[in-house]
Amino acid sequence: MKVKVISRSTDEFTRERSQDLQRVFRNFDPTLRTQEKAVEYVRALNAAKLDKIFARPFIGAMDGHIDAVSAMAKNPANLKWLFSGSMDGDIRLWDLATRQTVCQFPGHQGAVRGLTASADGRVLVSCGTDSTVRLWNVPLPSHAQDDSSDNEAKPLATYVWKSAFWGVDHQENGELFATAGAQVDIWNHNRSQPINTFEWGKDTAISVRFNPGEPNVLATSGSDRSITIYDLRLSSPARKIIMQTKTNSIAWNPMEPMNFTALNVQEKRKSVFYTWVGALLFTYGLRLDFVLYNLLHVSSHAALGCWLLTCYLANEDCNCYSYDVRKMNEARCVHRDHVSAVMDIDYSPTGREFVTGSYDRTVRIFQYNGGHSREIYHTKRMQRVFCVKFSNDGSYIISGSDDTNLRLWKAKASEQLGVPEAVSSIAESFACLQLLPRERKNHEYLEAVKNRYKHLPEVKRIVRHRHLPKPIYKAASLRRIMTDAQRKKDERRRAHSAPGSIINKPLRKRRIIKEVE
């Protein structure tokens, strides 16, 4: 006879000393944990609720400008520094960690329209309605903190040109920058005159963005409702589409360098927005130059097979349109939710989502392929949002609005920022916020169960729910009524017409009037 019975000595299953961690034993047998699915569902529900409780996205406002914030630029060399320009010609450099001005760049006579920093973050380029382009030396981080009294910088160079500027963008890796105005000018740091000038028609270009993947490609939007793609290696613009409404701003997807998004302004408010036309940003990813060159000029279709290229555009009909540059006759995705004109757009460095600022006083975050926004941010005091930026680490959002303030938001509203380690200054603590591994794992687990049960009605309801300001809620429902009515009307019109006489154009094509090569 052989007998064995379970026998556990306490020493083996408990800690030896009181300083030790408690010992943990696992047994993954499903019969020990019955009703797993129900438990997971309850956890998902609780996680969704907790997310709502902890959704406190607003971190703080940066106060200093005395007029509306009209332009912003990230510093590629420094995570916590941000440039902002205002309508009175004031340019400031902000430290996001302390939320204070590091230094000012006085000089512009009129509104600052465009701001951009060079690839190494040492030179700031600004342009404005006073027809000047100014180059500034950005102080070093150590230098900036030392002499707080003398925090006004002098321009490196001032180039006066023929007409007012509406936007500027610097090459991601290169020496050139482009300005948008009566024409598109390409500048070098060392020349007082543009090295190249592009023109297509007589209308003003209102925003410009370099593609960060291919330094020679840039996109502009114009007041003639066009979006134009340029190649610096050619003497003339490459391609253009004309839409029903004007495009305020463009952004390139950093991970899919052929995709961009644009925002449109509502026609009836054109006079108001004319001055507020935003920016177009192309970001980088793969080796774009060869392919883009192919697709734009050589048209060797075989080479294009695996490339995806979209531009994201902020548009005046409250929608954003994502385009594939190879296929400009239809948008890849229409991002709807704003109830007023979208003013500015910026991509997260991951390329998976983008942030938009709108004239309806809200900031929204969209998935790169999502038709509706994931998140909406608003405060009572925030007025029309003219510029938005994703921080370089993708975890913060900065918005600049009519009420002269910049606002700092979390990109994920309920994200736990963690406990600062024992550090001397606040600035350091900002960088050192991190979660304990166990906390992080717990967050990951909750995220996973939430994702698993997101289709169940209760979880879905809680996750989707957002409190909206009354005007926006009303405007949204009004828009819904209007679009429904329009759709119904179209259906009836089609029913009463001869078959085939009325063509139903999909929403993705509806706003595009024509494509010009």
Add this chain to the structure above:
Amino acid sequence: MALALELSDTTSERTPQPSGVAVQSQGDDMETNNGELENECSPFENDGVTNKLECLWENQELIEPLQMELKKVKATGLTTIVEEYETPTVIGDWKPWKIDESEEMQRRDCIAELHKSYREMMRKFDILNYQKMYAVGFVQQNEFQQFQVLLQRFIEDEAVQGGRVQTYMVVKVAKVQKTKPLPAVEQTEEEKMSVKKYLRGEAADLGELQDKKLKGQLAVREELYGKSAQAAAQAEKWLMPSEGGYLEVEGIEKTWRIKQDAIAAEVDILSLRKQFDIVLPDLGPYTLDFSLSGRYMIAAGKKGHMALLDMKNMDLIKEFQWDIKLCKSFQVRETVRDVVFLHNQKLFAAAQKKYVYMYSDNGTEMHCLKEHGAVTKLQFLNKHFLLTSINKLGQLHYQDITTGEMIGNYRTGLGRTDTMEVNPYNNVIGVGHSGGTVSMWKPTSAAPLVKMLCHQGPVTAMAFHSNGHLMATAGMERKIKLWDLRKFEVLQTLPGTTKSMQFSQKGLLAAATGGSFVQVFGDLSGSQEYSRYMGHSIAKGYQIRKVQFRPYEDVLAIGHSQGWSSILIPGSGEPNFDTWVANPFETRKQRNEKEVRSLLDKLPPETIMLDPSKIGSVKPATKKEGPTKQDIEAQKEAAIEDAKKTKLKKKTKGRSKPSKVTKKKQEAIMRAKKPFLEKQDEKVKKKRKRVEEENQLPKSLQRFARKVPAS
């Protein structure tokens, strides 16, 4: 790492003695070397040969005894590893490993290969572990050289395994040999079974899906499930700290003939403490309940004695006694019919003469639950925090103990009963009635989910298996039946009458048969065929009231009229507990944390249903599809063909004239066609009617026409 550390610790004590001499054997050649000298030579250095020769002469007096001892080792037969390759030459003093870049790179490649087969690695590790134990034994016997040999082998294996001990040991490997890729591991049947257990059912059939994107997503998900099941199976195989109990017999021995005394003679002293009888003749018979982790037990005598015990330390935590001399608050001078632990041992509920009471572990009466009435049986659903009771009137009550809300109050309408059990798989309550029926209940419906006639007489006891598919019921007509709850069919009928039954965690079924005899049935063949496994009889005349397996232990507790007994049933309990599910070694802090956690995860009563895996799944489409046009047409054709083929009787008097025959045939065909034509007519008429109605209005106004419901 821990292993390596231990090794280095033990060796560092010994190093001064033979002055760091390493011995290495290859065939019959033996070399020794001075460790200090060798330290100066870098690994892979070949010109150390001359030094070696000098060293040989220097340490001659040391070497000779070493050689002798090594020969002895060989003679006694050390477990050998076949050494095909050239082994490392020397070990120096213990100090951090100097990592050579090129060597490291090669190792990484090896690691990549090795990680493919975790099992092989673990097997090796086991061998090493064994060798280590062997080695430690040698160290204790003062045979350090032998230990060195073993260590050498260990390190050689290290070279194969990658730098597991790199920070603790110096190894000078003469030549890094290329490891052969390990053969792909074939899964045994047992492993496949355990993987299947963790897969929790069949994979989704993706073949039918139209949506490519969804298909891709689901394929990724399924792959992940597969991987996690594999990982869990591996963890089960290698990382579980304890093995289950067993009872094996040889020859003509039978397991059911083995007495507790015989078991007591074989087991260790810790287990011996779990065999005992408590004789309390005055206030019985006793009923028992264990806390979830099996650490605490509560015993309640029918005449008002209650005791809360810590079974690990064998401590009496609290006792309520019908003793007038004691303080009044300690008494329960009432009948106690049943007692259950609530979510932890700090609270328990007792069904007394008129009401249900809740007590804390220090004997304070926390609540009196009057709504339940005179309860005969209590159960607690620990995930839902529902206290369930059935009273003398046959009413079933569900009360949420966190909010005090009465979730459900249902009349079973089948009379008084004291047979009520919880199905642990789905938390459905099963109630056995005097009419022989078993009904199953959930808190959100007033009608039973299932009502099955199980016995011809009253149901006296029932039990649910922890996998939820097996139910045992016992009736007055001396039958114990095992039911498959997926098909609601009898699997097996055993003879015997019992007042109390229970399934253990590992699936053994204990039944108190014949008053003072406990029989344990086991599914020994693994085919759901229960047969005698063990038996235990207590003194004649003792009436058993309750049998209860202790969770996570091989122990069966028996409450009877003269106290309670505890016996050993090997192989009944789950050997490995999960700290996050039920921890027998729980500290106070852990208990408090768990309470909060379990309250956060408290399930709503709606989650109790017959198939709990339905939660989060999609309801299949219920729309029935009628026969298609082609089907109808085919039926019609077939009917006509049949009509054509029918042969007419030969009739006289001119009634079988060809003209008559053709006419009759035509009539038969028309008759066959008729039902189909009628159906078609109906359809056409309906359509015409609808069209007519619509046509009364001009097209632009038709959308305002009232929709007529289809008749």
